[in-house]
Amino acid sequence: MADPLFTIAATLRAAFAKVTGLPADSIDPVVRPSDRADAQANGALALAQQLGKNPREVAAAAVATGLLAESCSTVEVAGPGFINLTFKPEFLAAQLAEAATDPRLGVRSAAQQRTVVIDYSHPNVAKEMHVGHLRTTMIGDSLVRLLRFVGHRTILENHIGDWGRQFGMLIEHLLDVGETEAVHQLSVSDLNTFYREASEKFEGSEEFKDRARQRVVELQSGDPETLGFWRLLVDESMRHFNGVYSRLGVLLSNDDLMGESAYNDMLPIVIARLREQGLLVESQGAEVVFPEGFINREGEPLPLIVRNSVGGFGYAATDLACIIDRVERLHADLLLYVVGAPQAHHLNMVFAVARMAGWLAPPVEAVHVAFGNVLGDDRKMFKSRSGETVKLSDLLDEAVERATAAVREKNDEMPPAEQAEVGRMVGIGAIKYADLSTDRIKDYVFDWERMLSFDGNTAPYLQYAHARICSIFRRAQVDRASVRAVVPSLAEPQEKALALALLQFDSTVHDTLDKFSPHRLCTYLFELAQAFTSFYEACPVLKEGYEATRESRLALCDITARTLSKGLELLGIEAPERM
RNA sequence: GCCCUCGUAGCUCAGGGGAUAGAGCGUCGGCCUCCGGAGCCGUAGGCGCAGGUUCGAAUCCUGCCGAGGGCGCCA
Incomplete structure (x- = not known):
């Protein structure tokens, strides 16, 4: 309950209740940040409207209760009935001191603990991870960190594309090349080459195509030898993926693998249960469900195809199996799908069918955490200069390379090993922050210069602010921990502004999670870093002649550094102590 | 054709129904006796268009324009 806006809202609710006679929990005092004071409350306008009274009088009456005097130095009614609130420095200082001794920095636990499945990253076996996997991986990883931080139970699921027809051609190609040679190729070169060669053979040879088709049948019927080859492809791919995950520092591991293949045995059960409930319909040879409200081009009901006309299962079947598994086996009550916006239609249909079948029912919720594309400076899908999709590993190489060069240039006295380490943190952080700092639903333009800049809303700027405090x-x-019991003095406006910013970490974290939008946390951290640099410019900490304020200002520095570091950590970004 | 998302300053982006719409870059102008100038302070410049709801709309609703995406057996 660190956020003073939150605290004052509770006080105002009581004040308004006293004045109007309405139940306190039915009142929204509408407390907002303000540039005219520390905060403004606009609730009087709506209340007055509701009661047919004068808004200024309602506001004045609320002020007259005296309840606000404890935490506010001045309370003024302005304009049509706004209440402008200025906090007492002692009030803010006390709140801040409380947050400073809290390992959670004043961030409240979630009111209700939930079991959350987060479905994200999902690369495809035998294909390189590319820039298209960046957002799902970054957003998913950050949400996991945030959910855990406020006390939810998280279950990570990497729904890799490890099943389907393409494995026929991949396995046949593997056998053509020879198992040993294939493994060698897969481990040293990129996965795309292997996939492309298999695909070219498939297109070019009827004989190969027949073999590939036969191989799919064997795979699906569980032929042990075929499964062995399949396993080999999956394992080799995972080595690549884990390499990328490790460089990105994301939390995913092999323990979180729940690929499409994992649900294979459940698919007939999905069919059986849908049929049992009378939802399954035969249409054009396929077995489908018609959820309400979905129509096709001709305006006819649009089906979700659970099993196609040749008896195969598509991803709709797998996605339904996922829901059953996550709800009934894992007992999840929140399912997050960190999946691109184009899948919205598909997911909505799957959710609709799951609701019809009763698998998805309150309090269990499924949320599509949708996101837009990464664009090049031409505002089209981000591609390499040769027009190919950009491999994630190449992107990370370049980021680290660019960042290391910048670090080297600015710190020529730093040992090369440390330059490399800091360059890695800055480069990876820059990519991740650029991805997380824009509203996820929108496309964003990928720009090396901007994301690696030490100015503006970037990871390097935040990392720099942190390093500077260190x-x-x-x-x-001075030992950082030694100033944590200090109740700071907030005499200067910049000190007060910084304190106010620090105290909003709590509500920012919850707000970020309410919307599943990490960019809100990014915006906050940027504003906090700006508040700090303004403070640091105006308020000498270690200078001669400022001994009296030294401890207090060091305390502000410490909690700022910890808030920056924790905030970045929740985004999955490291904060070096020097750079 | 229908549906979904987006449209905010020259550029890249924030804006939880509330007062005068913010930031970074770029522009222009200040601050180097500067605890890290990788900084700070200031300046000019904007809600695609038209209606509606509301005491109050960038925000909610409708229509139009523009961009992207989706619309039965790939995922």
């Missing part, structure tokens, strides 16, 4: 403590030779 430097202050090194220079002061």
Whole structure:
């Protein structure tokens, strides 16, 4: 309950209840940040409207209760009935001191613990991870960190594309090349080459095509030898994926693998249960369900095809099996799908069918955490200069390379090993932050210059602010933990502004999770870093002649650094101590 | 044709129904006796268009324009 806006909202609710006689929990005091004061409350306008009274009088009466005087130095009614609130510095300082001694920095636990399945990343076996996997992986990873931080139970699921017809051609190609040679190729070169060669053979040879088709049948019927080859492809692919995950520092591991193949045995059960409930319909040779409200081009009901006309299962069947598994076996009550926006229609149909079948019912919720594309500077899908999709590993190489060069240039006295390490943190952080800092539903333009800039809303700027604070403590030779019990004095406006910003970490984290939108946390951290640099510019910490305020300002520095570091950590970004 | 998402400053992006719509870059102008100038302070410039709901709309609703995406057996 660190956020003073949150605290004052509760006080105002009581004040308005006293004045109007309405139940407190039915009142929204509408507390907002303000540039005219520390905060403004606009609730009087709506209440007055509701009661047919004068809004200024309602506001004045609420002020007259005196309830606000405890935490506010000035409370003014302005305009049509706004209440402008200015917090007492002592009030803010006390709240801040409380947050400073809290390992969670004042962030409340979730009111209700939920079991959340987060479905994200999902690369395809035998294909390189590319820039298209960046957002799902970044957003998913950050949501997991945020959910855990506020106390939810998280179940990570990497729904890799490890099943389907393409495995016929892949396995036949593997056998043509020879198992040993194929493994060698897969481990040293990129996965795309292997896939392309298999695909070219499939297109070019009827004989190969027949073999590939036969191989699919064997795979699906569980032929042990075929499964062995399949396993080999999956394992080799996972080595590549885990390499990327490790560089990105995401939480996914092999323990979180729940590929399409994992649901294979459940698919007949999905069919059986849908049939049992009378939802399954035969249409044009396929077995389908018609969810309400979905129509095709001709305006006719649009089916979700659970099993196609040749008896095969598509991804609709797998996705339905997923829901059953996540709800009934894992007992999840929130299912997050971090999946691109184009899948919205498909997912909505799957959710609709799952609801019809009763598999998805309150309090269980399924949410499509949709996101837009990564664009090039031509505003089209981000591609390499040769027009190919950009491999994630190449992207990370370039980011680290560019960042390391910048670090080297600015720190020529730093040991090369540390330059490389800091360059890695800055480069990877820059990519991740660029991806997370725009509203996920929108497309964003990928721009090396901007994301690696030390100015603006970027990871390097935040990392720099953090490193600078670490430097202050090194220079002061003061142990960071030693100032945490200090109740800071907030005499200067920049000190007060910084305190106010720090205290909003709590509500920011919850707000970020309410919308599943990490960019809200990014915006907050940027504003916090700006508040800090303004403070640091105006309020000397270690200078001669400022001994009296030194401890107090060091305390502000410490909690700022910890908030920045924790915030970045929740985004999956490292904060070096020097850079 | 129908449906979904998006449209905010020259560029890239924030804006939880509330007062005068913010930031970064770029522009222009200040601050180097500067605890890290990888910084700080200031300046000019904008809600695609038209209606509606509301005491109050960038925000909610409708229509139009523009961009992207989706619309039965690939995922």
